[in-house]
Amino acid sequence: MTVPLNRSLLPHRISTYDLHVFAAIAEAGSITRGAESMHLSLAAASTRLQKMEHALGTELLHRSKLGVRLTDAGRTLLRHAGRLERELEILHAEMAAFAHGIRSTVRVLCNTAAMTEYLPPLIGRFLAEHQEVDIDLRELGSQDVLSAMRQEQADIGIVADYVRTEGLSTRFFREDRLVAVFPSVRRPRQTTSVQFADLLTHPFVGLPSESGLSRFIQNQAIQYGRGIHYRVRVRSLDTVVSLVADEVGIAIIPETTARRLASPKIDLLPLEDPWANRKLLLCTASDAVPEGPAAVFLDYLSGSALAR
Structure with missing residues (x-):
């Protein structure tokens, strides 16, 4: 009953x-x-x-x-x-x-360089050509991107090659060299490159502490048992370079950013440290081939790397 x-x-x-x-x-x-x-x-x-x-x-x-x-x-x-x-x-x-016909979202996690320099123009062209697709784009440090990818929290990840990518499929995306940017009046003379350890006595300008690039640079300083004195942290690399030009401090940023924002008020010097010469990798889960719009966007990003 x-x-x-x-x-x-x-x-x-x-x-x-x-x-x-x-x-x-x-x-x-x-x-x-x-x-x-x-x-x-x-x-x-x-x-x-x-x-x-x-x-x-x-x-x-x-x-x-x-x-x-x-x-x-x-x-x-x-x-x-x-x-x-x-x-x-x-x-x-x-x-x-969905009700208005947008049926798919591609989830992308990436580091600072990819977010600020490489992805914006590519995403703009892709979305213009694929009106039925949205992209959910978030910035994390490379190690956090890998952790999220292994938990299937994204379709595509973009990381620097200093992290271990076991268990994921990877493809080359971009070269990403880091350089030191100085106010022109403070540039070390008679030098064509500089070691990171020699910069730690200078005041810095940087991104927020939670940004992937800031965390990466901080980890390098820790290897020398040193800290970094940030006079100010701001939200964009454009503002970082502007503050360097105003003689607030120095910065470490992607070379592509430094050259894009070049002016007579700043000078850049390559870093001699091996970790400054990085490659960005596209990552996907190794046990699942991306399908639908995620596969299309992955191929689009891969094709942009080959076209360079």
Whole structure:
């Protein structure tokens, strides 16, 4: 015999609407005003709030005649509610893209050099020719790209060849040489190249500490038991070079960037260190051949390397 399900005994499941109600109450500082903003009766809003607290096993609000204020648990829930709302907005946007005929997204992870120098013009041409495709592009350090690729978090990865790529298929993409950039007035005289260790007494300008290039350079400094004094960190390599030209400090950047932004106010010197001469590699999972748009984009990137 089937026992009928008694839904009154089931725990309350918190819905996204519950979170909207809670956020409205928290913002208003009052259950009454929060309920009004959600077009709910005071009783209905209070019931939803009580069921959430029961489900979570803790109070979310301190109640008083003057209104309500968040408990520690309430602040935590509000923070997660905001994050979930943003993720839902992203979800709706992506689903809307499908509804408008954009049927595929290629996930690409890459290091700083690929993100700033090599991919932008290629992606522009590719997307113009493939209107049905989106590209989800994110920057990570090369080691983090490999970790994500091994967990199948992306279709294509682009890394510098100083990392170990066992378990992945690789193809050559670009040469990526790093150089030191100086204000012209401070360039070491009578030299045509420089060792990284000799630069560590200079103040630097760089990208944020979480960027792949900054982490790579910092790791090289650690090999010498030294730190790097950054006078300022900024979001783009263009701004880095501009600050070097203003004599704020020196920088280590891809040679392609330095030459693209060349001016009489800056000079570049090749680094003598072997690690400064890098190759960028296209990576894919070795046990799965990319299909569909991912395969098309991979071939497009590979073809651009051969065409150089």
